[in-house]
Amino acid sequence: MSAIEIPKPDPGILARRDAILAGLAALVPPTSLITEEDERRAFDTDALTAYRRIPLAVVLPETTEQVSKVLTFLNQQGVKVVARGAGTSLAGGAIPSEDAVVLGVSKMNRILDVDTDNRTIRVEAGVTNLGVTGAVSHLGFFYAPDPSSQLACTIAGNIAMNSGGAHCLKYGVTTNNVLGVKIVMIDGTVLEIGGAHLDAPGYDLLGLIVGSEGQLGIVTEATLRILPLAEGARPMLMGFQSAEDAGACVAAIIASGIIPVAIEYMDRPAIKVCEAFAHAGYPLDVEALLIIEVEGSEAEIEDLIGRITKIAADFNPSGLRISQSEAESAAIWKGRKSAFGAMGRLADYICMDGTIPTGQLSAVLTGIARICDGYGLRVSNIFHAGDGNLHPLVLFNANDPDEQDKAERCGEDILKLCVDLGGCLTGEHGVGIEKRDLMTYQFNTIDLDQQMRVKSALDPQWLLNPHKVFPLQGRPV
């Protein structure tokens, strides 16, 4: 039924399954090896749940050394490996094939070192994003990238996907906040890249690893920057009668020299659903809502809110509200952060993740509406407006195979539109299997070949997460 192809398993590997399991059993403790079908089934998909394959086996190592041994062995055996954090990838990045071993880092979840003097923290890769902040918040620090999935998703997954979040407008995404990693290459070699100091010598290998979607090596540890918590932060809500007004307002705020910590956008359907879920007081009679958060001291917050309110006045805002309490702020963010979940209660959807130049906001929204109309599907738009990262949710009925197919094609058209408008296919969720075949739309053969050569140089047999990121055909020799 589904349109995205997952390659057929290699019968040779399936036939050797017992020997492979025996080999793995010699390398990790029994509690770290999952072989029963029922238990393996828990690893058959990620948050792109329309696609599932039960892996050959699941290994959950406890140490870098075990990861190294497992990879050395699987490399010798020619067995594919799919790294896994918490499995929240929306792009199908952690979905296995039946002839692949899933290597999960969930047992590697220790905080190794907290160093507030140098503003760093060293963690095992399976620590959750929120777990990092949790380890330092009592010391007045936090870890900046904040994907909405932060309660569950791991630092490993964040690094692989270069994840972002609502507050990335000011603080950057994962790649701007990682200082070093310990990574195991497919041949078992363990590398330390970067460290607690700021500059890494030689090529920026760290920059290459971040965002490489588990295709170049398995990350087992990371050194991250931590930042002092702001004195205070406050969100405000602004409603608008049109997407154009909201978009122009965002541009005017940024042009004025203010970089808020977050500017989030929701359209009418999203507002309705999120308000029903979080009771945050979102205005319901508007076409577009901006959540703008500023931070600093009480006086600074007032000053910034004053400036923003004044700028906004040119764009006919309605339902302007400034949070009056911690509880209200929490509710406002709860609505936004649970938007995907709340929408999921109403309908099945696929969540797209294109990025556009912010000046194209109204053009893209008009285009998205036209595309969805054309397919007869409903859409709801939620996005990080400050940096042009869109999340259109294309709604469909998952029990209807035709609708799923339509929704996927509709999503593709939306992403192509983003590229046409000067943007890109994915701003934070990654390519995975989902956008693999669209890569030729954004990149030409020369671009893609060079990326694939790097893959080949570091993983000559293409065993690490092989059917992701690049179109299945056209792998260069």
Place this chain on the structure above:
Amino acid sequence: MTSILLPDTEAEIEAIVHEAAQSRSPLAIHGGGSRPIGGIVHAHRTLSTQQMTGITLYEPSELVLSARAGTPLALIQETLAANRQRLPFEPIDYRHLLGNHGTPTIGGMTASNSSGPRRIHSGAARDALIGIRATTGRGETIKSGGRVMKNVTGYDFVKLMAGSWGTLGVLTEVTYKLLPEVETEVTLLLSGLSAERAVAAMTAALATPFEVTGAAHLPAGDGAPSRTVLRIEGFDASVTYRTARLEGLLRPFGSFETLGLEASRVLWKSIRDVEALETPHDAAIWRISVRPSDGPEVGAKLEAALGSRLLYDWAGGLIWASAPADGDGGAAVVRAAVGAVGGHALLVRGSPTLRASVPVFQPEAPAVAEMSRRIRATFDPAGILNPGRM
């Protein structure tokens, strides 16, 4: 005599590099030639981006700018200043330190991943770089990233190209995200602290929410006491507030003088460009990156063994150090001191003889070096781009 090639277009660069790859004859890659850093490149021909100039995209309200690689940095900065914007990372102007008169280009700045004092707050050049076009050693032009703030489509060659010193490709166009110029800035100045106390003060300042965008320590010299300086930038009222709070919190370290906008700008430019170590012109200069808390120990070792003069930036995490020009230019001492704590050292200034005789960049662990070698081989299989530089 080397010949200089002056392509006007990407297509011409492709043709030059392609031919060079075919004939396996190396090319030296030049922007403005203002930062002759790194190993000596042996090449009979130089490819200069001098004629590859021009801003190709500037959207002030989107905080984004693209330019062809040979565009003089001065032009970029004038254009940004006219719109009250700036490059966030405060790239160093090496011309004083290195004593040359080139015209710095945005491509050269990118290839050297230049960043100054604001690095601790706003990141390095690589953090603001969002898109590149580059001609690889195969004579093919690739693109990575784009003009949008967030992009995780495919491998991030943008970061890989920043700081690759022209050994992976000839950058033809770069795109940066920008920041608004600030309304004002203030510097708090504390005199007479030892390096240890200075780092403690700077560390304490950076643990506050008051957004310190510069933290440096200039040791005592020529009869003047040491100076420890902290910069705060932003809107007027906010700077006033944060300055006062910081002064209060850091009282245990002594009392502060305050430098206003003009004086502060002059001071931070001199720190950025390492003016304190400009003379004597023949001394070797090292740029050392360590954890801030390790800074004083490394600095003390260099002072004791080499008589180094020092400048601490990045709250102690970046040490600029002079060393005698003769012998190994202090390499053995510097590498041992850095090796003891973890970090890295780059020989920024040294005679060609010195740069030919000691590793200019920090030697990498064998496995990391192997990974770099494999990556370089995919971009430049014939090894013709700036061979010997890194």
